[in-house]
Amino acid sequence: MSELLPVVLRVLLVVVAFLVVPLLVGQVEHKAMAHMQSRVGPMYAGMFHGWAQLVADGVKFVQKEDVVPTAADRTVFKLAPAVALLPYLVALLVVPLGPGLVGEDLDLGLFFVLAVMGVGVIGTLMGGWSSANKFSLLGGIRVAAQLMAYELPFVLAAASVAMAAGTLSLTGIVHAWEPWWLLWQGLAMVVFFVAGLAELQRPPFDMPVADAEIVFGPYTEYGGLRFALFILAEYAGIVVLSALTAVLFLGGWHGPFEDTVGWLWTLAKTFAVAFVVIWVRVAYPRMREDQLQRLAWQGLVPLALLQLAVTAVGVVVLA
Amino acid sequence: MNFPGSGLAKGLAVTLRTMGRRSVTAHYPDSMPELPPRSRGVIALIEENCTSCMLCARECPAWCIYIDSHKETIPATTEGGKDRTRNVLDRFAIDFSICMYCSICVEACPFDALHWSPEFEYSELDIRELTHEKDRLREWMWTVPAPTALDGNAEPAKELGAAQKAAELSARDAAAAEQSADTSGEGPA
Numbered sequence: 001m002s003e004l005l006p007v008v009l010r011v012l013l014v015v016v017a018f019l020v021v022p023l024l025v026g027q028v029e030h031k032a033m034a035h036m037q038s039r040v041g042p043m044y045a046g047m048f049h050g051w052a053q054l055v056a057d058g059v060k061f062v063q064k065e066d067v068v069p070t071a072a073d074r075t076v077f078k079l080a081p082a083v084a085l086l087p088y089l090v091a092l093l094v095v096p097l098g099p100g101l102v103g104e105d106l107d108l109g110l111f112f113v114l115a116v117m118g119v120g121v122i123g124t125l126m127g128g129w130s131s132a133n134k135f136s137l138l139g140g141i142r143v144a145a146q147l148m149a150y151e152l153p154f155v156l157a158a159a160s161v162a163m164a165a166g167t168l169s170l171t172g173i174v175h176a177w178e179p180w181w182l183l184w185q186g187l188a189m190v191v192f193f194v195a196g197l198a199e200l201q202r203p204p205f206d207m208p209v210a211d212a213e214i215v216f217g218p219y220t221e222y223g224g225l226r227f228a229l230f231i232l233a234e235y236a237g238i239v240v241l242s243a244l245t246a247v248l249f250l251g252g253w254h255g256p257f258e259d260t261v262g263w264l265w266t267l268a269k270t271f272a273v274a275f276v277v278i279w280v281r282v283a284y285p286r287m288r289e290d291q292l293q294r295l296a297w298q299g300l301v302p303l304a305l306l307q308l309a310v311t312a313v314g315v316v317v318l319a
Numbered sequence: 320m321n322f323p324g325s326g327l328a329k330g331l332a333v334t335l336r337t338m339g340r341r342s343v344t345a346h347y348p349d350s351m352p353e354l355p356p357r358s359r360g361v362i363a364l365i366e367e368n369c370t371s372c373m374l375c376a377r378e379c380p381a382w383c384i385y386i387d388s389h390k391e392t393i394p395a396t397t398e399g400g401k402d403r404t405r406n407v408l409d410r411f412a413i414d415f416s417i418c419m420y421c422s423i424c425v426e427a428c429p430f431d432a433l434h435w436s437p438e439f440e441y442s443e444l445d446i447r448e449l450t451h452e453k454d455r456l457r458e459w460m461w462t463v464p465a466p467t468a469l470d471g472n473a474e475p476a477k478e479l480g481a482a483q484k485a486a487e488l489s490a491r492d493a494a495a496a497e498q499s500a501d502t503s504g505e506g507p508a
Contacts (some may be wrong), residue, residue, distance in 0.1 A: 032338065034342075035337070035338040035342060036334040036335070036337050036338045037337070038337055038340070038342045038343070038344075039342055039344055040342050040344045040346075043346070279331060279334060279335070280331075282334050283327075283330040283331050283333070283334045284327070284330060
């Protein structure tokens, strides 16, 4: 029983982080995006510059009617948000916050995270298929094509840094990281970040779920709490992507006084990457489906392979 | 310089710079907007100036002005004089749910009974409350601002020109009368 307690405690802490940090990122998105567009964003919720806007949104979504379209596949329709959301929670369990501060230190941490993030895709596909709506189906198929295309450079870039560190364990990779890796693995970082954005269907890669293009694609028929869970899944995905980029390519907890405040460095780097995700959303127009595919197959995959070659040469030279 | 990615970098730079600047959003209703002069908010009525000539009701493209009036006779003031008749308003209403704020009624009125006021916060929950009767239209008169000054290079108003001419003429007549009085005075003396 006593060996169960620390495990339960760790899982509980990760769940709390999973519920709170995406809301922080969401609020930063509201305010940062607003100021980048010369406006002010939410100001009234919570009386002070709208800090409670997402809390108010959550309450609003919870009190909405539960609607399932008549022609929809009920079971699949109801399960889709959970399948989209839970993989990010599981992935967060393996991401290290500081030396020794991790939900569960897996030896195959990186492999586990990549596999689990692939499952999250199926949630969106389930939503698109079960909605019995042509736009949803089209959106779902586009999502499938996009995510299949970007999974490859995503995995290749992650493989590059695993090769450089000589281990798949995320804590092992952070331990092995050195500042000059910013140059050596720099290409992999860019490829990983761009491919990750496309995996999350964030602008400029949000063609399958854009409301002006395809009426929200797979999410068209969703409303109320189910829709809120899909949106939470998107922001949780941003948190997981930012945390992974920080841990794999930016050195995780490395920084001044890392033994005591290492966790602060990880959080700071994660939020910096999350800010770049928001920044990229505001600055760039949406890519067309064919432009998206061309970028993946003719741009990112060759770059990722080039990086793998560079990493291999470096590993052999340094061995 | 057009190296690949320079456009992307410029986009990021512009958004970051805009984020740094204070946004000019005016926080209505905590702060009132700064309205330009002659803003059209609501139409006000001076009941005393209105003669029920019906020009405004006829010219209104939306037919949103409702006028009812009756004639009253004022008995003659002098012996054997003519009785005067006067139009008295019973009802003067403007339906602001139809009004298109085109200003034709204000321009058409020959007696300056209708005026613009910049008040705009009169929304109602019931559409019938948007028809303002003549008591409410009089209340709006207290919010009508003074007429704005003309531009520096504009033609002066006709009333000013006419008044000035009248003043000059009367001054000239007075001067001429004085002169002829002087000369005629000197004659016989």
